[in-house]
Structure formats: C-alpha cells, structure tokens
Amino acid sequence: MTMNVLGQIAWTAAYPGLFYVMVVYTSQAFVFVFLPFILYSLYRFFVQLTYFPGAFRMRRVLQEYPWQLLEGVPSGLGKHPEARDDGMWFEFPNPTNSGEKIPLVFIKHQRSYWWLKRLDGPRTKPHRRRQIEPLWFAGDPRFLAVVAASDRNGERPRRFHLLFQRPVFDRRCVPENWGAGVADIERARRAGAQNLDSTPQPRA
Structure with missing residues (x-):
C-alpha cells in the first residue's frame, strides 16, 4: 500500500x-x-x-488469514486440468481434504511478469525458481489468497499478489464447494470474498 x-x-x-x-x-x-x-x-x-483495489483486497485477506511458509508448491504456466481459467497457477491442498489439489490461477495479470519468470515451466531457470522458495501464503485456496516471495534475507514477504477463484468476484459464475463448511465461508467473506452462498453448489 x-x-x-x-x-x-x-x-x-x-x-x-x-x-x-x-x-x-x-x-x-x-x-x-x-x-x-x-x-x-x-x-x-x-x-x-488500478492497483489500489487489489491492495485493499490483499489487506483484508492478511487481516483474516495468517502467513504460512510453504515448500515445493506445484506451479505451472499452462492450463491446469482442474482450473476453469487458462494462465499461470499454483496448486494447494484442500484444507478439508489434503488428497484433493486446488489450483489458484493468476486471473489478474497486473504485476505478474515477475512471477511468470519463476513458476515451473520448460524455460524456468533453477535460480529463479528458488526465489519463490519458500512461498509465503495467506488465505484459503477454495476462495482467495495472497502469495509472496521472501526478501533477500528470507525474513519478510515481498512481491505480493492476490489470487482467487473466479466465482469469488464474478456473480456470473456458480460458487464452488470444495468441501467448505459454513465457518470457512464466513471467514472468506470477512477476508473480502463476495458472491458466496452458505450452501454452495457442488463442483461440477
């Protein structure tokens, strides 16, 4: 901000x-x-x-969810088979079912070029990939989250980016379930998620 x-x-x-x-x-x-x-x-x-709306949204997410440091988070540059959108993505375990993987796609591309050079791809250089290890993560992959890389000392997050499932901010999309309970949905609402139903439809 x-x-x-x-x-x-x-x-x-x-x-x-x-x-x-x-x-x-x-x-x-x-x-x-x-x-x-x-x-x-x-x-x-x-x-x-145009950067301010995203900054305010990231602030709300960080007020609700604590940072986690994650190692070896799968990522890619092509379309994820489980994602409705094309684009760069990270893949996170479902908080209620660790065996299920949930992709978060870079739907908004503002300030995403830096990430493009560091996500897993055929031309990604190893030293660049290491710049997002460990990955700072705050949020719920079923709804929305903030990701960040570590600073040079590995002590603080930087290069913040907001990731979200499209139905969270697009009323034309049907909300997905991903096994989220009422408490999970209410917490996502407090973090700024919109267009959520307390009894969302199962994922098609």
Whole structure:
C-alpha cells in the first residue's frame, strides 16, 4: 500500500512537472523529446489507480488469514486440468481434504511478469525458481489468497499478489464447494470474498 501511494504521488507530480519544464525551460524544438515522457507519465497515473483495489483486497485477506511458509508448491504456466481459467497457477491442498489439489490461477495479470519468470515451466531457470522458495501464503485456496516471495534475507514477504477463484468476484459464475463448511465461508467473506452462498453448489 505504501508503494502504491508513493507511486501515485510520483506519477501525479511527473505529468505537470514535465509539462512545466517543457514550456518554461525548453524551446519548441524539444517538444517531441518531452512529449513521449509526458504521455507516459499520464498513462502511468491512471494505471497506478488500478492497483489500489487489489491492495485493499490483499489487506483484508492478511487481516483474516495468517502467513504460512510453504515448500515445493506445484506451479505451472499452462492450463491446469482442474482450473476453469487458462494462465499461470499454483496448486494447494484442500484444507478439508489434503488428497484433493486446488489450483489458484493468476486471473489478474497486473504485476505478474515477475512471477511468470519463476513458476515451473520448460524455460524456468533453477535460480529463479528458488526465489519463490519458500512461498509465503495467506488465505484459503477454495476462495482467495495472497502469495509472496521472501526478501533477500528470507525474513519478510515481498512481491505480493492476490489470487482467487473466479466465482469469488464474478456473480456470473456458480460458487464452488470444495468441501467448505459454513465457518470457512464466513471467514472468506470477512477476508473480502463476495458472491458466496452458505450452501454452495457442488463442483461440477
């Protein structure tokens, strides 16, 4: 959240600042030099705004679920056979049935390029994969979760990313069961999950 706020301030100041420098301190010959930077700062101003909803959602998840440090979490870059969406994914055990595996797909791709280079794939370099070992995890894979990598000292999480099942935020999708009880569903609601039924339909 702090980085989002600082980024928003920086890009808010960059647009008028660059425009002022161009008008006051340069000649018309330099307009085409400054124009791309001015337009890019304006673009980043609006893009930065889109980060705040995800940051608030991650905050709610972290207020409800504690961090766990997980080793050897399966991941992939292609479609998971049990997932309804294509894309990068992690696979976690079902909290109520450890024999059942639940994929969490990177549905939102903002700030996901860093993860793309580190999830299991044919071209993933071993030293990059090790950068997400152990994986910081907070949440319930049946609904939503926050994942993060360790800092250089392995003491704090960084590179936060929100993962969720599509029905959690999409009312057009039928909520899935995954064996969750009423208490599990209520906890997910407190963490920000939406479109949940206390008696969800079994997974097709």
